[in-house]
Amino acid sequence: MSYAPNALKVSRASERVRRPAGELFDLLFVPAILVLLVAYLAVSNDAFLSRINIITVLSQAAILAIVAFAMTIVINTGELDLSVGTASALISVVGAMVMANTGSVALGFAAALLLGLIVGLVNGFLVAFLQVPSFIATLGVMIICQAAGLALTDGGIVTGLPTLISELSLLRIAGLPLLVIATAVVFLAAWWLQSKTVFGYRALAVGGNAEAARLSGINVPRVRLLVFVVSGVAAALAGLALLIRVQSGQPNANDTLALEAIAAVVVGGTSLAGGRGAVTRTLWGVLLIVVLRNGLDISGISEDYKNIVLGCVFILAASADFMRRRLVRSKPRLQPTA
Template sequence: MEKDVKSLLFKYRSLIGLIVLCIIISVVTPRFLTVTNVLNVLTQVSVNAIIAVGMSFVILTGGIDLSVGSTLAITGAVAAVMVKADINVVLALMVALVIGGLVGLFNGALVSKGRIQAFIVTLATMTIFRGVTYVYTKGTPVSGLGSDFMVIGNEKIAGIPLPVIIIVIVALAAWYVLNQTRYGRYVYAVGGNEDSARLSGINTDKIKALVYVVSGVTAALSGVVVTSRIGSASPNAGVGFELDAIAAVVLGGTSLSGGEGSVTGTIIGAMIIGVLNNGLNLMNVSPFYQSIVKGLVILLAVMLDKKNK
């Protein structure tokens, strides 16, 4: 009985951690549970959560994608330039997503066909596409984007911010793909044991390449949302976002070695980071200490994961 309880507690550790964190912060600062602040947290979390969902696919195969922040920057800049040139907002969004997919395909091809470690590939492309963004924008923000484009990041439907609705749609789509499709089963299989998956007839190279495409597309979508929210595309946008996305995936219970994890856990992980950031801000904790706290929380999550194996 005791073993079953421990197993149950470990299984839902991320959700329990989120609930406990919310309770502690709400006791320390009553402003946390106001409707305005809760909606603000959800809106802030949405950007990281969208990226983290795509990152989940990559990490489930045992890979990593460090280029998502740079992908966010270049796609946001392209969308902004197109909108500023009076090109249709929907077309600008589609072009941004296609570019994100192509960046992901480039990463995936180098990892799967080039047999280069994902860390090295995406570290290199992180630098390359950040440089491309600086060249494309000439190092200056692109602003004056118009009200139609601003709707994506700032509109509310029935009182719910549109970015929150977007992440719900993205999460549901990702959950369906991973849990209800053959491709999703193959993603878990490749992460669990790539050699066994290959011997069973799975095209592991294709599966690995496609997860980076998913990651690139979600990073691009986040780029459009961020650019729309602030009304400007900065060449510095997305710096460090890859770390928050990886942290959300790890905090959500996905194993860095691959083969184990869920989209639901990733969303909870993103919420933990968002709630922690918001709570520390409300308590006027210095940003320097916030980084230390966040790092310790991530380290604790990894240690718990290792202890269970």
């Protein structure tokens, strides 16, 4: 059996050209769609590029972005966390109740962070050590958090917070709301954790091939536990962001936050199968979803039709990863010739 030398050389050269071109297309696809969407909305509605609306878009992106950055790290390991939405709502309720009863913002923040840590540890323990599939484990925790939030408040909201909360909601740094600045800090922290630490590389390794990661000396259960701890802390930060933004505890908020975060992560190019993805790409996915939502709002689209459009976007997001992997598998390969 022999190979055609000239065909082999041509194939290798074409692969070197085709692979960077494909990677560049994958990298720039979502930013390009976002630019086109912004251009269309800017032309169709004069209010879209106004300073007030831009700040509104960035503020609306804050809570989703905080959760989506952590969700990227979870999905990198091949897992899902469906509990972040209702957990953040419960955390906002608990934080608000502590603040209202004690008058201390610091104690409310501490209680919120502690509860987020507990939720993350519970999810991580169920998945990493009891080997419950993450979809089932976090779905159960999601239901528990939702029920707990409603039980604590009888379905109402928690008000009577210290005046410092209203001051924080109005605070501007360099003309930007505090939540936008805080989101930028969370992004930098998530980027550093994912791309500059051993933990970040181990999470990708576990998602790529858990057995190979185990054989290479990686403590797979510990990595899985830690990614859910990161997600729990992000849920706490999202709950505090919600509390500051609306100045109350909201047990019914963020019901679809986990699904929106997963959609943003996948739209950005992270593989649901794990082992591939980046927080920087998730940022583009978040902006695309938030800009689309804002465009529907300022265009006067009714809530029902807006949800239909967003639902279609989520379905397309879930199919995006499949299409990417299908395109990779369909690349022609050189076959040996007799």
